[in-house]
Amino acid sequence: MRFATTVLTPAELELRAQVRDFLRTELPPEHKPGLGMAAEHDPEFSCKLAAAGWVGMAIPPKYGGRGRSVVDRFIVTEELLSAGAPIGAHFVADRQTAPVLLRYGSEAQREYFLPRICAGECWFSLGMSEPDSGSDLASVRTTARQVDGGWLVNGTKVWTSGAHKNHYFAVLCRTSPADGDRHEGLSQLIVDLSAAGVRISPIHFLNGAHHFNEVSLTDVFVPDGMVLGQLGSGWQQVTSELSYERAGPDRFLSVFTTFRHYLAELAQPPSPQAARAIGSLAAQFWTIRQLSLSVARALDEGRAMRAEPALVKDIGTRFEQRAIELLRSVAETELDPESDSMFARLLAEAVLTGPSFTLRGGTTEILRSVARKGLRG
Amino acid sequence: MSEHRGSIAEAVAGIIGELSGPEAVRLAEPHGWNEPAWRALAEAAFTTVAVPEEHGGSGGDIADACEVLTAVGRFAAAVPVAENCLLAGWALSSAGLALPGGPVTMAVGHPADTAVLRGNTASWRLNARLHRVPWARQATHIALLADLEEVPHVVLVPHADAEIQPGSNLAGEARDGVVVDAVVPHAVPAPAGIDTGTLRLRGALGRAAAMSGALARINELTLAYTGTRQQFGRTIDRFQAVQRHIVRIAEHANAAAIAVEAAAANARPLPDVFDVAAAKIVCGEASGIVAAAAHQAHGAIGMTKEYELGQLTRRLWSWRDEFGTEALWSELLGEQLAAAGAAALWPRISTGRVVGNE
Known part of the structure; x- marks a missing residue:
């Protein structure tokens, strides 16, 4: 266990100055700041930020990113959050989905999704929790059954922030029965939130706000190409994903x-x-x-x-x-x-x-x- | 100091590891200090770190001294290193005076202190009443600031000229009252920048460094104890209720360590008020939380005089109040930030460590 102090380099300080300038221009003085990542969903802001090179920063340039460091991404993120910037549209895709796609995704998935995420145009939700699976994630009951050319997914996900606005979510589901080790046989599938059989209904937050949703999946067809990573390795992928966030x-x-x-x-x-x-x-x-x-x-x-x-x-x-x-x-x-x-x-x-x-x-x-x-x- | 950072802590641990082991700490307590540990540290020149060599010191900077102090805290060593290096050593050398062999302690301006100087370079007379001066009774000399017609002077009082009223902190470390009514040999107008505020700042950084060392040691002790102590057929660290204490201790020990590391690194050449205040506040808050959690995790064994934990927690409960409580530093810091305004808040908070090693 060692947390070491670090000195920001001149290039890192320059990046910070650029982000501060950008935010001074983009956020009017009367702007109501958001509370951290529960900030406003503002596609226009996400696109402008992406145009400046600050979405998907740590993704390699060949996938539309900037190949920047984790610290560079940290600097941009802390400036956005400390200003209460409206990062709601792209934040989860940038923080969580992009690194998972880079690490586990197929070449076709990387080529398709990463440039769109880096452009601030493709937004993701998380598909982990279920009505009966919270902290005990390995108990998920959503299933995917193999059919010709893909999978039919059935089940219900909850606490799905932004599902009513976002494009996709990565669903943790069971692709083979749990006999023996229940951490085996889980997989992640990228599900199009506008696909047939997807029903999104709001779960209102205790102040009445609508961030959460229940997403029910009824015979939703997911093509083979949308399996994220190795079939059956969903548990390892998800646990590493949680450490990113x-x-x-x-x-x-x-x-x-x-x-x-x-x-x-x-x-x-x-x-x-x-x-x-x-x-x-x-x-x-x-x-x-x-x-x-x-x-x-x-x-x-x-x-x-x-x-x-x-x-x-x-x-x-x-x-x-x-x-x-x-x-x-x-x-x-x-x-x-x-x-x-x-x-x-x-x-x-x-x-x-x-x-x-x-x-x-x-x-x-x-x-x-x-x-x-x-x-x- | 030629030692590379990190190796100082190792060298100090090598010197006082046994001389200030739990049994040695217990035996030293009635004496108000650990004389063998002091002698060994002095022999190895670790008691004058950050004092320039031309003034009788061993050179090095404040970050080096903080590393020594972190080790001192870790071993609960009752030695006036912060007083000798960071306070008296600095004030005397800045005023052009050589640092005596020591230990030399320094009064930094307790609210109830009075110190008046009369006379001239031919003969100085000091009238002073000082409170809770660390290790005054063991010191060969006591340094202080005294006013001569409202001009502060750095004054050095030989032990023989001081009447000591012994006192102690919760860990039995000497914190003495001092009364002086005597002719004193040395008084020099205090150079710019040497005042009770800057002295308190240095003292606070020194205590924060010592606290971070004690907190790190408590973290180790708790991990070791909860990983071996068995109840209900398994080690107690298996219970979520106990994990809560273990993790809380690790968090606050690490927060204290990083705050001290940044404040010490940035203190070259001089400590910054925000950094030191933040480190003292964070270490002070951590002390209360960690002491409570560690005692809870240890159960009754931790409440015994023989066991190491109490030697560390009694120091934390003392050191967090010395050279300014969390309340004092928070108020001072808050006033500065309020005066600087909301727009300056984030730029200051996001300025962490700025001074590198080279």
């Missing part, structure tokens, strides 16, 4: 914009209580960011990271929740989702969405088990 800036910056607006609207000079809250939050943001950045640098240097990403996600997401409570304790106001104050509106949203921070991408309890095994070495 774990340690990035989206795990500690969800409420940064809330914090910034608190500072922007603060009466000067701050009370001692307010100053303490600001200082404590800034210290934690500064520290956790460096933990997260160190994982990105280590990945670029080819060092194996096992427990570290899970630890960063756990400390980052729990910090986000504490930050909400700390801001609330010094705000001394009733929460009002329609408030004139941007800070008050963001805080209201943060309180309502905060509990999900330690659920998405693996619950805290499951992460601890992953982390503990890694700590033991």
Whole structure:
């Protein structure tokens, strides 16, 4: 276990300056920032960002990417999140699907999907959880039965963020029966969300917002060419996919914009209580960011990271929740989702969405088990 | 210092690993310090790191000194290294005074302190009442800042001229009251930049480094204990309820370590207020959380005087308050950030380590 500090190179600092310039131009001052990755879905913004070369950055140029480093991608991502930029359309495809396609996809899949993802035009959802399968992912019941030229998929996926707007999702399903090791016989299939037999219905979030969906699949035909990776290797693929999504800036910056607006609207000079809250939050943001950045640098240097990403996600997401409570304790106001104050509106949203921070991408309890095994070495 | 970073910690561990092992720490406690460990470190020139060679030091920089202090914290060594290197060594050498053989400690300005200097270069007279000065009773000299007609001076008081009122922190480390009413040999106007604020900043960085070492050791102890202790027929680290403590400790120990590493690296040549405040806050918050989780994971054995855990947690509970509590540093940092404004917030937070090794 080693998290090492890292100094950004002149080229990395230059990249950051370019992203900051871009965001100053693209985001009007009155723009309502999003809370981290639950940001607005804005295809136009995603396309502009892609045109600047900042979507699918770590994908090789022959597939439409820029062949940049993990740290470069980290820098762009943290700038977007800290500004509350509307990254909702492309974020999951960029963070998660593109690296999985690059690693496990067929040549035809890479050639078809990666350039579209890198252009900010092709959006993905995740197809893992089911009504009876949450943390215990190997218990999924969605099945795919082989037919002429492909597969017929049946089952139900839930918590499918953005399925009503996105183009595809990678479905974890059983392609052969579970006799013996239930981690065998699972596969990932790329399913077109507009295909016949796909029914998408909203699951409203507790504040009434529509991000989640239930996606039911009834005899959905998936051609052979849309099997992602090796047939029967779905479990290994999915677990490595979850580690991609774990340690990035989206795990500690969800409420940064809330914090910034608190500072922007603060009466000067701050009370001692307010100053303490600001200082404590800034210290934690500064520290956790460096933990997260160190994982990105280590990945670029080819060092194996096992427990570290899970630890960063756990400390980052729990910090986000504490930050909400700390801001609330010094705000001394009733929460009002329609408030004139941007800070008050963001805080209201943060309180309502905060509990999900330690659920998405693996619950805290499951992460601890992953982390503990890694700590033991 | 010629040692490469990382090897300093190893060298210090080699020197005090046994001299400040759990049994040695227990035996040293009634004396308020660990004299054998101090002598061995002094012999190897690790007690004057970051003090220029021409002023009686061993050279090197603040990051080197922090590495020594991290090892000191890890072994719960009761030695005034931070006081000698980072405080007295810096103040005296900056004022053009040689650092005596030591240990030399320094009073950094407890709120209740008073220190008034009278006279002139022919004869200085000091009247001072100082509080909770680390290891004053073991120090050959006590350095402090005293005002001469409102001009701060760096003053060096020989042990014989000081009346000591012994006190201690929760780990039995000497934190003494000092009363001086005597003619003193050395007083020099404090050079620009040497004041109670900058001294406290250095002290805070030193304690943060020591805390990060103690936290790392607690992390190891907890992993080892929970991986061998059996209950209900299996090692207790198999239980999710215990994993919660193990992972929480690992997280906060690593957060403390990276914060100290960045603050120390950036402190070349001088420590930055944001960095040090952040490191002290993070280490202080980690101390409370880690101590609680480690004691919970260890059960009753951790509450005994013989066991190593308590030597470390009693230091964390002391060090987090020394040279400024989390509340003090948070308030100071928060005021600075509020004054700088919202637009400056993200640029500052996203400035981590900026000084490389070469």
